[in-house]
Amino acid sequence: MSINESQSSINVILLDEDPIFSLGLKEICKDEIYQDINIIATGKLKDIFSLIKNYNCDLVAVALDWEKYPDRVKKFFQDLSLLVKEYPELNILLMVNPRGLIYDLTSLSIVKGYCYKNIEIDELIKIIRICAKGEQYLTQNQSLSSNQNNFNSWLALQCQGGIKEIERQIKEINNHTKTHQLSPADVIYWHGRKRELKLAKWLINRFLSESDRTLLNFQLNFNQISNSNGDDNTNRVEKQDKNKAKTEKSNAIILVNQPENVYDLTLLKIQKNLTNYTKKIQATDILINSKQKELLIIILQEWEELILETEKLQLNREELEKRVETFIKELWQNSTLKFLQRYLPSPTENESKQNLELVNLIINQGEKLATNELIKIPFIQDFLIYEIEKKEITIDNFTYSYGNENSLEIEEIILQNTILNIANFTVEFILNNFADSSILKHNIFQPELKSSRKVAMFRNNLVWKYRREKYWQNPKNIFEDQYEMLRLTYEGIVCCQITHPRYQELNTIKGIPWGVTILIELRDSLAKGVKSLGDSLGKLLVYLLTEVVGKGIGLIGKGILQGIGSRMKN
Numbered sequence: 001m002s003i004n005e006s007q008s009s010i011n012v013i014l015l016d017e018d019p020i021f022s023l024g025l026k027e028i029c030k031d032e033i034y035q036d037i038n039i040i041a042t043g044k045l046k047d048i049f050s051l052i053k054n055y056n057c058d059l060v061a062v063a064l065d066w067e068k069y070p071d072r073v074k075k076f077f078q079d080l081s082l083l084v085k086e087y088p089e090l091n092i093l094l095m096v097n098p099r100g101l102i103y104d105l106t107s108l109s110i111v112k113g114y115c116y117k118n119i120e121i122d123e124l125i126k127i128i129r130i131c132a133k134g135e136q137y138l139t140q141n142q143s144l145s146s147n148q149n150n151f152n153s154w155l156a157l158q159c160q161g162g163i164k165e166i167e168r169q170i171k172e173i174n175n176h177t178k179t180h181q182l183s184p185a186d187v188i189y190w191h192g193r194k195r196e197l198k199l200a201k202w203l204i205n206r207f208l209s210e211s212d213r214t215l216l217n218f219q220l221n222f223n224q225i226s227n228s229n230g231d232d233n234t235n236r237v238e239k240q241d242k243n244k245a246k247t248e249k250s251n252a253i254i255l256v257n258q259p260e261n262v263y264d265l266t267l268l269k270i271q272k273n274l275t276n277y278t279k280k281i282q283a284t285d286i287l288i289n290s291k292q293k294e295l296l297i298i299i300l301q302e303w304e305e306l307i308l309e310t311e312k313l314q315l316n317r318e319e320l321e322k323r324v325e326t327f328i329k330e331l332w333q334n335s336t337l338k339f340l341q342r343y344l345p346s347p348t349e350n351e352s353k354q355n356l357e358l359v360n361l362i363i364n365q366g367e368k369l370a371t372n373e374l375i376k377i378p379f380i381q382d383f384l385i386y387e388i389e390k391k392e393i394t395i396d397n398f399t400y401s402y403g404n405e406n407s408l409e410i411e412e413i414i415l416q417n418t419i420l421n422i423a424n425f426t427v428e429f430i431l432n433n434f435a436d437s438s439i440l441k442h443n444i445f446q447p448e449l450k451s452s453r454k455v456a457m458f459r460n461n462l463v464w465k466y467r468r469e470k471y472w473q474n475p476k477n478i479f480e481d482q483y484e485m486l487r488l489t490y491e492g493i494v495c496c497q498i499t500h501p502r503y504q505e506l507n508t509i510k511g512i513p514w515g516v517t518i519l520i521e522l523r524d525s526l527a528k529g530v531k532s533l534g535d536s537l538g539k540l541l542v543y544l545l546t547e548v549v550g551k552g553i554g555l556i557g558k559g560i561l562q563g564i565g566s567r568m569k570n
Contacts, residue, residue: 010132013051014042016063017072019267019297021117027290034125045069045076052087059132063095063117084108093131095124113137166201170194262411263304266419266488270296275492281461282486282493283427284420291444294342295426299335299419306331307387320388324381329370333362336426340434343443365429377421378483378498383414396500413485413496420486420493431459475513478502479520 016022022042029037041055048060064073083090087110094114112131115124127137173194182190274292276282284292306327315323337359344358374380379395386393390402393410400407434440441450449458477484483498509517 009036009038010059010129011038011040011055011057012128012132013048013055013057013060014039014063015045015048015051015060016042017044017065017069018063018301019271020294020301021063023271023290023293023297028121034121037125037128045072045079048076048079048083052083052090059091059093059112059128061093061095061128065097067097080108080110084110091131091134093127093137162204163201166197166204170197173197262408262415263300265408265412266300266416267297269416269488269490270300272490273492274488277492278486278495280495281458281465282420283424283431283462286427286431286446286449286455286458287444288446292423295335295339295423296419298338299331299422299426302331302335302338303415303419306334307384310384311388315388317385317389320385321381324384325370325375327384328374328377328380329366332369332374332422332425333366335422336366336429337362339426340430343440344434344437361433362429369425373425374422377418378485379414379500380418383411383418386411395498410498413487413498416488417485420488428462431455431462435459471512472516475509475516476520478505478509478513479517 090110091112092110095117130137392399392401481502487496
């Protein structure tokens with residue numbers, strides 16, 4: 001009996017700034033034992049109102065990452081105040097990073113439980129099922145308390161109690177000064193007392209992290225939220241009933257957030273479809289579809305993080321140009337290491353040497369790739385400077401200004417071509433160094449391409465493709481002043497061309513590629529003359545066949561027919 005036969009379906013909205021976690025949970029829920037968990041929509045923290053408005057769910061699972069997205073988490077807690085008032089029947093599960101301190105927010109009726117994001121999947125599914133019923137997951141609170149038995153957590157909790165008491169006393173002083181006729185001396189005394197309390201609060205806040213202060217301020221203000229008008233709640237429940245039909249029309253994951261920039265648009269296309277429509281083999285074709293998406297998302301995230309880090313350095317144009325090779329090298333190294341560490345076995349003490357060898361291997365390979373291959377990715381240097389300086393980029397003598405709608409398409413093509421090429425180099429690295437790893441082949445390769453023979457055939461096909469590109473297609477593209485770019489669409493991966501002057505490269509190519517350009521030029525120069533000669537020879541051949549040979553054959557045929565007629569008469 002499947003799980004769907006014994007349990008009703010649980011509709012879940014998943015909010016997470018990390019699309020890899022959402023993608024992974026989606027894949028896990030395809031397992032037969034978890035098929036009662038139906039993730040009807042995914043999005044980011046800012047999408048919570050639009051998702052709840054359009055989809056009737058049993059649970060909203062929210063992942064919070066204070067370290068990477070502090071501003072977005074702050075905004076979510078501001079929204080949480082409104083959610084308590086607007087959607088009192090909502091069930092929310094909060095998931096945080098292992099190092100995050102969890103406050104008891106179960107006093108909010110809509111928060112049914114909280115847990116760490118990295119717990120075992122069976123435990124997470126268990127919590128989802130409990131919270132989706134509207135029940136609170138209290139045992140998790142006890143386990144969290146034991147995990148938080150360290151000095152920082154203890155200090156934060158002590159500070160929490162002290163600040164609550166200070167806020168209470170300040171409130172009493174404000175009420176006292178408003179409701180009593182005070183002498184000038186009393187006014188000075190109570191104002192001084194309030195200043196002392198505020199100073200004490202400021203000092204205590206110095207011991208708290210940014211995330212702890214935000215959560216504490218939210219809790220202190222919650223009393224105003226919990227006294228919301230019951231009529232508003234009734235109206236909101238009626239609105240939820242009206243929207244119920246909208247949810248039942250689809251069981252697929254839906255990303256409702258509208259793309260705000262090229263990164264969001266690229267992420268959206270990655271999560272749709274990655275079928276290869278280029279008519280050329282790509283190294284990533286050997287990966288399972290979900291692993292292909294995961295790799296591209298990792299690269300996209302690394303690109304964003306490296307851009308932010310480089311912006312903080314405040315480099316000038318000359319320094320940026322020198323840093324391009326380092327940037328692209330770190331992009332490949334970080335992405336490859338992150339991806340491999342997910343699927344290679346975790347090293348034990350005895351295997352730490354092997355893990356170090358892996359890191360060294362990636363570092364050494366990154367040095368070679370950056371110099372010989374990665375730096376040749378089209379427009380990588382200009383686009384990196386464009387993203388950091390936020391000014392303009394010139395393609396084929398046309399200037400695209402940063403932030404302009406007309407620039408979105410060219411940004412999208414260059415970014416997507418870059419991450420797709422980085423992904424291909426990562427898979428090539430895996431094929432060259434870990435093709436015999438049974439763990440990797442089982443976890444990330446297509447089922448029909450797992451055997452040693454199929455892997456070898458796939459590698460050979462890649463080699464022939466690269467030889468053809470090196471000795472024919474690339475010289476041809478240089479001679480024709482164009483670049484072949486990989487691009488993502490909602491249907492899959494396609495190939496497009498961008499025209500741009502390449503005369504500098506044309507002057508530097510040597511050997512066979514140079515010979516190819518000479519052959520192409522020779523063909524072009526002779527094409528018109530050969531065509532004219534062919535036309536003339538064709539006309540001459542037609543004349544000979546029709547006027548000379550044809551008439552001769554006609555006379556011979558006429559004589560044969562006359563001879564046959566004479567014999568028949570005789």
